[in-house]
Amino acid sequence: MTDLLLAYIDPGSGSLIIQVVIATIVAIPIFFRTQIARVIHAVRGDKETEPTADDRVDAS
Amino acid sequence: MTASTPADAVAAALDPAVVRDPGSYRDPGGFVYRRNGVLYRQIGPASIEEWNGFVASGLAERLIAAGRLVGHETIDISEAATPAAQAVIRPDPIEFISYPYEWTFGELKDAALLTLDVQLEALKAGWALKDASAYNVQFRDARPVMIDSLSFEPYVEGEPWVAYRQFCEHFLAPLALVARRDVRLTHLLRADPDGIPLDLAAELLPWRTRLNLGLLSHIHLHARAQRRYAANEDEGQAAKRARLDRTRLTALLTNLRGTVKGMDWSPGGTEWSDYAENTSYGDRATADKLRLTGQFVDAVPGPRAWDLGANTGRYSRVAADAGKRVLAFDIDPAAAERNYRQIRTEGRGDILPLILDVANPSPGIGWAGEERRSLLDRADPDVILALALVHHLAISRNVPLSMLLALFADMAPYAIVEFVPKEDPMVRRLLATRRDIFDQYTLDGFRAAAGERFEILREQPIEESPRVLFLLRRR
Numbered sequence: 001m002t003d004l005l006l007a008y009i010d011p012g013s014g015s016l017i018i019q020v021v022i023a024t025i026v027a028i029p030i031f032f033r034t035q036i037a038r039v040i041h042a043v044r045g046d047k048e049t050e051p052t053a054d055d056r057v058d059a060s
Numbered sequence: 061m062t063a064s065t066p067a068d069a070v071a072a073a074l075d076p077a078v079v080r081d082p083g084s085y086r087d088p089g090g091f092v093y094r095r096n097g098v099l100y101r102q103i104g105p106a107s108i109e110e111w112n113g114f115v116a117s118g119l120a121e122r123l124i125a126a127g128r129l130v131g132h133e134t135i136d137i138s139e140a141a142t143p144a145a146q147a148v149i150r151p152d153p154i155e156f157i158s159y160p161y162e163w164t165f166g167e168l169k170d171a172a173l174l175t176l177d178v179q180l181e182a183l184k185a186g187w188a189l190k191d192a193s194a195y196n197v198q199f200r201d202a203r204p205v206m207i208d209s210l211s212f213e214p215y216v217e218g219e220p221w222v223a224y225r226q227f228c229e230h231f232l233a234p235l236a237l238v239a240r241r242d243v244r245l246t247h248l249l250r251a252d253p254d255g256i257p258l259d260l261a262a263e264l265l266p267w268r269t270r271l272n273l274g275l276l277s278h279i280h281l282h283a284r285a286q287r288r289y290a291a292n293e294d295e296g297q298a299a300k301r302a303r304l305d306r307t308r309l310t311a312l313l314t315n316l317r318g319t320v321k322g323m324d325w326s327p328g329g330t331e332w333s334d335y336a337e338n339t340s341y342g343d344r345a346t347a348d349k350l351r352l353t354g355q356f357v358d359a360v361p362g363p364r365a366w367d368l369g370a371n372t373g374r375y376s377r378v379a380a381d382a383g384k385r386v387l388a389f390d391i392d393p394a395a396a397e398r399n400y401r402q403i404r405t406e407g408r409g410d411i412l413p414l415i416l417d418v419a420n421p422s423p424g425i426g427w428a429g430e431e432r433r434s435l436l437d438r439a440d441p442d443v444i445l446a447l448a449l450v451h452h453l454a455i456s457r458n459v460p461l462s463m464l465l466a467l468f469a470d471m472a473p474y475a476i477v478e479f480v481p482k483e484d485p486m487v488r489r490l491l492a493t494r495r496d497i498f499d500q501y502t503l504d505g506f507r508a509a510a511g512e513r514f515e516i517l518r519e520q521p522i523e524e525s526p527r528v529l530f531l532l533r534r535r
Binding site (some may be wrong): 017020026 | 086087088089193220222223224225226228277278281282284285286287288289290298299300302303304307308309311313314315514517
C-alpha cells in the first residue's frame with residue numbers, strides 16, 4: 001500500500017476503514033444479483049454475461 | 061519528490077511574466093500559472109509518468125470528447141514557469157471561475173454527479189481520481205466540466221478511493237444539508253475551503269437522516285469512524301492496509317451516486333422565487349421594460365453581461381438573446397435554482413445562474429486570502445444589469461446611492477440601471493414598516509449619484525409605471 005502514502009490529500013484513516021465496510025455491505029445485493037443471474041443463465045444454458053458498471057449506475 | 065526546487069521558485073519569482081495561480085499549490089505534481097495573461101499548466105517530475113500514461117490511455121481523449129474534462133493543447137516546454145517542468149499544457153479557457161458557495165443546489169449536485177461519473181469511467185479504464193475537490197469543477201456553457209487534468213492516477217487493484225473523504229466533505233455534506241436541513245447552509249462552504257467537516261454535518265442534519273442508508277453510511281458512520289481513528293497511529297497503519305477490490309469499490313461509488321441522486325430540494329418558499337411572476341407593475345410596463353432593456357443592451361459593446369438581481373432570469377434572457385454571455389446573479393437560492401433548471405431544460409449555454417448577495421459578495425478565502433478569489437477580483441463584465449435591484453439595496457440595506465453606483469462603476473464600463481422611486485408600490489412596501497430616512501432617494505438624487513462616476517447616455521421612463529431605466533457609461 002505504498003501508493004496511498006503518495007496521495008497528496010489526506011485520505012483519513014477513518015475514511016479508508018469505513019469505506020471498506022460500507023463498500024462490503026453495499027456490494028452484497030450486487031453479489032447476490034450476479035449469483036442469481038448466473039444460476040438463471042446456467043439453467044437456461046445462456047452465455048454468461050457480467051453486468052457492467054453502467055448497468056449498475058443506471059440501476060441506482 | 062516535488063515539482064519545484066528552491067532554485068525553481070527563485071526562477072519563477074524572477075520571471076515577471078509568470079504569475080503562479082495562488083490556488084494551485086496543493087498537488088506536488090504540477091501547477092497552474094499565467095504567462096502574459098494566458099493560463100498554462102506545468103507538469104513536474106513527480107507526475108510526468110502518470111500524465112503521459114493518462115494521455116496515452118485514451119481515457120483523457122474520451123473524457124474531453126464527452127465534455128467531462130476540459131481540453132488542452134500541448135505547448136513547447138520553453139513556455140514552462142520553472143526549469144523543473146517536464147511538460148506544459150494550455151487548458152481550454154473557462155469564461156468565468158465560480159465557486160461551490162456561489163452555485164445553486166442543482167449546480168452542486170450536477171458537479172457531484174460529474175465527479176462520480178468521471179471516477180466510475182476512469183475506474184473502468186484502469187484509472188482513478190486522486191482528488192474530488194468541488195473546486196476542480198467549473199461551469200462551461202452552463203454545464204459542469206472538470207478542469208484539473210492532473211487529477212488522474214493509475215488505479216491499483218485493491219486500493220480504496222483516496223478522495224472518498226474529500227468527496228463527502230465537498231459534495232455530499234452540503235447537498236444533504238440543503239436537502240434535509242436548510243438551503244442557507246451552503247454558506248458553510250464559504251467558511252472552509254476544505255468543505256464541510258463531516259462531524260459538523262452529522263450534528264446539523266436531522267436525526268431522521270440516519271434512516272437513509274446512504275446518509276447513515278457516508279456521513280453519520282463516516283464521521284464516527286473519523287472520530288474513532290483520529291490521532292491513533294496504530295489504527296492509522298491498519299487503515300493503510302485497508303483493501304477494496306474493484307467490484308466493491310464500484311458498488312461503493314454506485315451507492316454514493318444513488319445517494320447524491322436521491323438528494324432533492326424544491327426551490328419554493330424562499331423570498332423571491334415567485335417574484336418575477338408577482339411583479340408590482342402591469343403587462344404594458346413589463347413589455348416596455350423588456351423592449352428598453354433589449355435596446356440598451358444592444359447599444360453596449362462587449363460580450364460579457366452580469367445581471368445583478370436576475371431573479372429567474374427574464375432579463376438575462378433578453379441580454380443573452382442580444383448575443384451576450386450572461387452571469388445571472390441572485391441573492392435567492394430558489395430563484396437561481398429555478399433559473400438553472402429552466403436553462404438546462406431549454407438546453408442553452410449562454411446564461412449561468414449564480415448566488416450572490418450584492419451587499420456581501422464572496423470574499424477571497426483560503427491561503428493568504430487568495431486561494432479562492434473574491435468576486436470583485438473576478439469581475440470583468442462589459443455591462444452590468446441592475447433591474448429592480450437598487451431600491452432593495454438602498455432602502456432595505458441602507459446603501460447610499462453614490463456608494464451603490466460607485467460599486468457598479470468599479471465593476472463594469474457600462475451599466476443598465478432601473479430606478480424605482482418612492483411612489484412605486486414596491487418601495488412603499490419596503491418603507492411601510494420603517495422610518496423614511498432616505499431624503500436622497502429621489503430621481504434627482506439618483507441622477508446626481510450616477511453623474512459622479514457615469515455619463516448618462518439614455519434615461520427612459522417605463523410606460524405605465526413610475527420607474528425609469530438608465531443606460532450609463534463610466535467616465
